[in-house]
Amino acid sequence: MSGERALEVIQPGVLALLQDDGRVGHMSVGVGRAGAVDHGAYELANRLVGNLPGQAALEVTLGGLRVRAHTDLYAALTGAPTAARVDGRPVAHCALLRLRAGAELVLGLPEAGLRTYLAVRGGFDVDPVLGSRSTDTMSGLGPPCLAEGMVLPVGDACGPLPRINHAPVSTPERDVVTVRVTPGPRRDWFADPHQLGSVEWAVSPKSDRKGVRLIGGSVERHPDVVDVELPSEGMVRGAIQVPPNGEPVIFLNDHPVTGGYPVIGVVRTPDIDRVAQLAPGQRVRLRWEGRR
């Protein structure tokens, strides 16, 4: 095996993507932010291996990833725990891992949550597009989805290893998740905005990095605007759009830059990472509160 620092993809699982902090400042020409949807878990993975903020890591949806180290590498797994193994031996979650050259890391299915982050010391060194190594599933910008046989180059380490090698953070919630929502710009387009907070919603399997689709109820439009079309307007991560069928969609990082359905509310920034870990079928409650 060559001496190039690299990680080889043996099996990508359902969906594995390179992600970082995303692209900032290009929304006006139709390019959204993309980037790791559970940003806190992504940042933690980088910190555990001593990377600088913003270095690219892998975002693995529903586990199933198999990778082989071409050289000795330090790595860390955060986000959804997956009973990961290195050469058959169980390894700790949210901890610094040592992968020897030739070692195989295998992720199982998530025990809780949806997305696992894998950072390696030095970061994944693929070519950036508009300053980011994130795959944007909406615009198609950035590196392609991981595929069998792909060899991901790893950069040189550029910071010291942290003095801790394990981070005791809480794992994603398995039961009903409650997230805080502040009023959105078009809440007066709805007959009773409190309908949003009174339903125990379920996460649709059609959810993705563009948005988490909620089912199991409906938020009705105000009778004055039932057939009114809203001119498209700028959207943000965490915005809750309600299309005419009444089923809310919570936008994640690959959301369309502009949208034409009214935004009833916006998930508070600290809670969006938890939305990003909602698994299909999981229950979620939205709790109204003031902005600050």
Add this chain to the structure above:
Amino acid sequence: MLAPAGGMDRGYAPSGRRSDAVPVRLLEMGDAAILVETGGIDDVLVLAPALDDLARSGDPELAEVTDIVPAARTVLLVAGPTADLARIAARVRRLAADIDRGASRSEERVVEIPVRYDGPDLDEVASLTMLSPQEVVVAHTGTLWRVGFGGFAPGFAYLVGGDSRLAVPRRSSPRTAVPVGAVGLAGEFSGIYPRSSPGGWQLIGTTDVVLWDADRDPPALLQPGSTVRFVEVP
């Protein structure tokens, strides 16, 4: 529980001190953004470039604004999660109240777009507008268009300010694949597909101009505020 937070508006009464002020209503959009609603696209075309200029000039009150996103009637300001939104809101109100609509920005270059008017919907547009196909071409090439806003795809621009006779509805059934470079009309807008995608616009022509190239700086040929002239080519 749903009371408006600091600095935001609830009612519909637009603010504005002077006759040439841009009326704005500031709407909550979470803890890291503000949606500024104006009277329409003409206001957006004044306010968005003014905000952009101010942010680029290093205005300290807009320092944390990362994106300014014009749309049909609104301008979205996206900021970092720790930004003081009330301070940004106050700056937006001041700018909107004091804006000088007469002051044109530094003269924009005109982007010329050569078009073969061979689109599959040209006859349909002619019949909808009660013009001949050649009159549609003359109307489309006869006025300057301006980039109103983007957002549909990287490099796509909603062009405004064209001949008002060209306003046509979208196709009743969208195409599953519109080819790259297709020039279309929808409502008051004209636009060019930067890449192949599904779409419901009425297609009147084709251009070979590259609208989006991630390796170019800037990647988008048509920037907010750019002026466009369509030129007929055989």
